[in-house]
Amino acid sequence: MLNEQDQLRFMRLWTAAQPAVSGYVRSLVRDRAVADEVLQETSLVLFRRFDEYDEQRPFVAWALGIARFQVLSLNRDAARSRVAFDTDLLARFTETWGKLAPGASDRSLYLQDCIQRLAARARQMVRLRYYEELTAEEISRQIGGTGAAVRVTLQRIRQQLRECVERQLRAEGETP
Numbered sequence: 001m002l003n004e005q006d007q008l009r010f011m012r013l014w015t016a017a018q019p020a021v022s023g024y025v026r027s028l029v030r031d032r033a034v035a036d037e038v039l040q041e042t043s044l045v046l047f048r049r050f051d052e053y054d055e056q057r058p059f060v061a062w063a064l065g066i067a068r069f070q071v072l073s074l075n076r077d078a079a080r081s082r083v084a085f086d087t088d089l090l091a092r093f094t095e096t097w098g099k100l101a102p103g104a105s106d107r108s109l110y111l112q113d114c115i116q117r118l119a120a121r122a123r124q125m126v127r128l129r130y131y132e133e134l135t136a137e138e139i140s141r142q143i144g145g146t147g148a149a150v151r152v153t154l155q156r157i158r159q160q161l162r163e164c165v166e167r168q169l170r171a172e173g174e175t176p
Contacts, residue, residue: 002050010050013059014043019108021063024097028071028090032133038074042067061098068094107165114164122157129154 002010022039029035045066046053053062068090115126121143128134128142136154137147 006050010047014046014063017060017063020060020097021067023108024064024094025067025071029074034074038067038070042070045070058098064094064098107169110165110168111161113168114161117164118157118160125150125154126157
């Protein structure tokens, strides 16, 4: 069992790495509930094996390696599934994701900030579309209007969010 200091260190490292690992897992596992289970199992394995972590390596790279094995385990357990990843392809994908993840994490934080800046109705539409995964027609039944109007409004909201994230990236000296 980890001592309190190591537990706190793990929590800080995992909190910083979790958005990148979550994005990685969700890009490979389409079912959101299954992806959440894989992410939870990954965090448990990381915690249990934290004493094996080599501080000379970036934590996110180590965490992505563990997540990769969790995804492979999922694929092995679901061998009857139509989708299976080639292990070499998955290894290359993991390596590339590790390089891109820090920037993706920043963009994710900026996006969350930009979503909070939206008007209440726009935030509601984003929540319904992207968190509850409703169609434009289902959203229109909840908030009024037509499916076509919802699609147009969502397109405008996406453009507004894209511009907001790009402004924040430029303010931080990053390339949008």
